[in-house]
Amino acid sequence: MKTKVPGVDALGKDLRHLLGSGKVKTEPEDLLAYSSDATRYYAQGKPEAVVLAESVDDICKLLKYANQHEVPVTPRGAGSGLSGGSTPIKGGIVLDMKRMNRILEISKGNMTARAESGVVLANFHRAVEKEKLFYPPDPQSMDVCTLGGNVACRAGGPRGVKYGTTPNYVLGLEAVLPDGSVINTGGISVKQANGYNITQILTGSEGTLAVITKVNLRLLTLPPERKTAVIVCDSPQIAAEMVSRIIYEGAVPAVLEYLSVGAIWLMNSYSPIPVAMDGQAYLLLELDGSPALIQEDMEKIKNISSLMKAREVKVIADEKQAAGIWKARKNLSPLILRIYQKSISEDVTVPRDKIPEMVKAVSEIGASLGVPTGMSGHAGDGNIHPGVQLMEITPEMEKKAEEAIRLIMEKGIELGGTISGEHGIGLHKSAYLEKELGKDQIELMKRIKYAFDPKGIMNPGKIWTEVQA
Amino acid sequence: MIGDLDYYKGLVVKCSHCALCEAVCPVYLEDMLETHVARARVDIIDQTLYKKSMPVTPRVREIINRCLVCTSCTQSCGAAVPVHEIIITARAALYDSQRHNLLHSYFTRAMMEQRGIKGLPALMLAAAQKLHIAPEGFPKVSLRTFDSLHHGSYLPEGKKRVKVAYFTGCATNTMDVETGVSVMKVLAHNGIEVVIPDKLMCCGIPALGEGDIKTAHRMVRNNIAVLSELDVDAIVTDCTSCGMMLRSESAKLLPADDPLLAKAVALSAKVFEVTDYLNTIGLAVEPGPLEESFTYHVPCHRGWTPTLSDAPLQLLAKIPGLKYRAMEEPEKCCGAGGAFFMEYSDLSRGIRKRKLDDITGTGAGMVISQCPGCRSYLSAGLGKGRKSVHPITLLRQAYGL
Numbered sequence: 036m037k038t039k040v041p042g043v044d045a046l047g048k049d050l051r052h053l054l055g056s057g058k059v060k061t062e063p064e065d066l067l068a069y070s071s072d073a074t075r076y077y078a079q080g081k082p083e084a085v086v087l088a089e090s091v092d093d094i095c096k097l098l099k100y101a102n103q104h105e106v107p108v109t110p111r112g113a114g115s116g117l118s119g120g121s122t123p124i125k126g127g128i129v130l131d132m133k134r135m136n137r138i139l140e141i142s143k144g145n146m147t148a149r150a151e152s153g154v155v156l157a158n159f160h161r162a163v164e165k166e167k168l169f170y171p172p173d174p175q176s177m178d179v180c181t182l183g184g185n186v187a188c189r190a191g192g193p194r195g196v197k198y199g200t201t202p203n204y205v206l207g208l209e210a211v212l213p214d215g216s217v218i219n220t221g222g223i224s225v226k227q228a229n230g231y232n233i234t235q236i237l238t239g240s241e242g243t244l245a246v247i248t249k250v251n252l253r254l255l256t257l258p259p260e261r262k263t264a265v266i267v268c269d270s271p272q273i274a275a276e277m278v279s280r281i282i283y284e285g286a287v288p289a290v291l292e293y294l295s296v297g298a299i300w301l302m303n304s305y306s307p308i309p310v311a312m313d314g315q316a317y318l319l320l321e322l323d324g325s326p327a328l329i330q331e332d333m334e335k336i337k338n339i340s341s342l343m344k345a346r347e348v349k350v351i352a353d354e355k356q357a358a359g360i361w362k363a364r365k366n367l368s369p370l371i372l373r374i375y376q377k378s379i380s381e382d383v384t385v386p387r388d389k390i391p392e393m394v395k396a397v398s399e400i401g402a403s404l405g406v407p408t409g410m411s412g413h414a415g416d417g418n419i420h421p422g423v424q425l426m427e428i429t430p431e432m433e434k435k436a437e438e439a440i441r442l443i444m445e446k447g448i449e450l451g452g453t454i455s456g457e458h459g460i461g462l463h464k465s466a467y468l469e470k471e472l473g474k475d476q477i478e479l480m481k482r483i484k485y486a487f488d489p490k491g492i493m494n495p496g497k498i499w500t501e502v503q504a
Numbered sequence: 505m506i507g508d509l510d511y512y513k514g515l516v517v518k519c520s521h522c523a524l525c526e527a528v529c530p531v532y533l534e535d536m537l538e539t540h541v542a543r544a545r546v547d548i549i550d551q552t553l554y555k556k557s558m559p560v561t562p563r564v565r566e567i568i569n570r571c572l573v574c575t576s577c578t579q580s581c582g583a584a585v586p587v588h589e590i591i592i593t594a595r596a597a598l599y600d601s602q603r604h605n606l607l608h609s610y611f612t613r614a615m616m617e618q619r620g621i622k623g624l625p626a627l628m629l630a631a632a633q634k635l636h637i638a639p640e641g642f643p644k645v646s647l648r649t650f651d652s653l654h655h656g657s658y659l660p661e662g663k664k665r666v667k668v669a670y671f672t673g674c675a676t677n678t679m680d681v682e683t684g685v686s687v688m689k690v691l692a693h694n695g696i697e698v699v700i701p702d703k704l705m706c707c708g709i710p711a712l713g714e715g716d717i718k719t720a721h722r723m724v725r726n727n728i729a730v731l732s733e734l735d736v737d738a739i740v741t742d743c744t745s746c747g748m749m750l751r752s753e754s755a756k757l758l759p760a761d762d763p764l765l766a767k768a769v770a771l772s773a774k775v776f777e778v779t780d781y782l783n784t785i786g787l788a789v790e791p792g793p794l795e796e797s798f799t800y801h802v803p804c805h806r807g808w809t810p811t812l813s814d815a816p817l818q819l820l821a822k823i824p825g826l827k828y829r830a831m832e833e834p835e836k837c838c839g840a841g842g843a844f845f846m847e848y849s850d851l852s853r854g855i856r857k858r859k860l861d862d863i864t865g866t867g868a869g870m871v872i873s874q875c876p877g878c879r880s881y882l883s884a885g886l887g888k889g890r891k892s893v894h895p896i897t898l899l900r901q902a903y904g905l
Contacts, residue, residue, distance in 0.1 A: 069538060113523050133536055372520045372583040
């Protein structure tokens, strides 16, 4: 498509010569496998080659080549993203980072870790937890998504309410610039005041500036205990209002999820949840810390619940049952497809005190357009994950869904929120970004992009609608 | 219906592309190439066999063949895409019962009809194993088969509590006869009358994996007819793959208007893996102590009943002194996959390597598993000094039988 100099066959041949044949795939079946992320319904691109990098050296060689020949490069972790960010819409090379999956160091003394960017998050969790350390970010794709992908997209997750999201833990990065040079940003010190914060510019850059190859992450002490509870509410408003009250009263759960009726039913079908199924909205929460703290916080939550007339607070004592519920929560996105033909999950995030208004607006938007909408998300940090579901896929329904998404985005911005709390902008939300940030800021971003990537080879076509280098 | 391409048309497009199957696919985790994970396999089947926008190339066949049919992706799929059924159906469509050469098909069918490797093939295999030219990890064939030792009805010791039929799979019948004997003894010791029905054939799973639907049909029809004639409280099996076939897959092979379907469904409710069954009815006799330690490899074909995965642990917890040492990721595949390890030996050895590390990491003296394929493939990898046994073997020891 866009490859100016080498043709498709020449590109494969060049890359094999450069990197070795085991690391380069050009057969149509392999290209299909790398043509989109978890939002295949939205867009697909067709790469001309897939490169499975095994070392920083591979990436230096590859980028030097791609830059010289102006071939687009789309870095990719698990391909589990929800923004279309790793979809190679301009063709070129997909750079699969998952073979670079070594954890290089876990330092108990410094409470930091250094790892290659292809490490799967759940494996990283297991490794640090063995040392009684804790890395909180927990996007629901944690069993497959990679640290590099998390950093590139500023991934969050349910624990964001208490612990923040990925950017709060990134201390430094190793990255390869499009010209093939390697930079080490930040460091492993918890305090840094060393010039422009390039670490945080690359964090959230969605593969448009450089290829992140190593990450330095800050760790916490592993909380000794965890406890899960489910709160049954008789109206969505009660549940929504309880969220900010619980946090304001100082009982900050590690996780505080708002679940619609549909969501709890689906989760219950996957793993039994021992609460009444005729509530109108639910809160699912996890408290962590010392047993005494957990008990104290649970008492606070029970008091708030009775004060605000929630129906029941059910503490899940059986650990296996609790694990089942969280597994069902992880699978909520695909579970929706057991009923609907298509599901679009957004991550508009609003200030916490605006959650009740947002909940109301989303259901009104759905009702006025005649499309089912739902909300199930990390309400504790205002990230309520409004979604639009389609029972059948027709051009008319697609149009309505698109309209609903637009109205939801606009409402989020109007309430002082953001169009993306943790998925990133990628392809889907690029049309709305200017509305949130303004023209001048987009122009500034483009100038930063140009400084890193003057030829525009890095993940072109993302974040804003057209790259004007 | 498995094998019917039209039936799966609507299910293929149910994939949400969430990529969570990357966490569980043993082939993907070894190859580290997304083309070899369920999400891509299903897309490629959709493009080649349904939408026909791509031709069926050798690469397509490789992608469809390079799957263990372990069912891990099916079990974990939130969108409930029956990936392994789609793979089998694709194999059926691509190969029409001839995925391998005629000799391979002949031996597979002969083995299935007589439930195991007997006669000339058994002698040939024994000779090959003596000469070290047989595939590594292939179990030793017993020249004294289980069905030559046992058939008919066996009364229990003491008061009779229930009556069950014991479905002996091909592996137990001709390669791991001692496990069969252990099952008989333990059931009898617990007041259970055991019927060993005549005329049974293989459960059909080797044919199913091949996409050889015709042969699988033949086995299933035969077995349903034989088993539904019996007046028993339950049908137990020591093998999780036979159990899966009888419990969940047989009915999926029959068309909706087939008179046997009702019988298959009725039978499926009676099918139990033997440790799961003993937990359900409880032990009649307390086992004695065993001063040993074990770890547990959960077979891949565990999804057909929710209590199966934990059943051996629950049962063996009743043996005083016996220590369980959990391995990392006990549900991770061992790489055997029926006959898969012979065709893709490098890939399988790579998958097994991770498992062996996890097993030896526990320091346990032995590994238990209810799948004969896993046991023999793991044994070959573990070498001398560490054995892999069926959980029922330990119970037999604890009873001193």
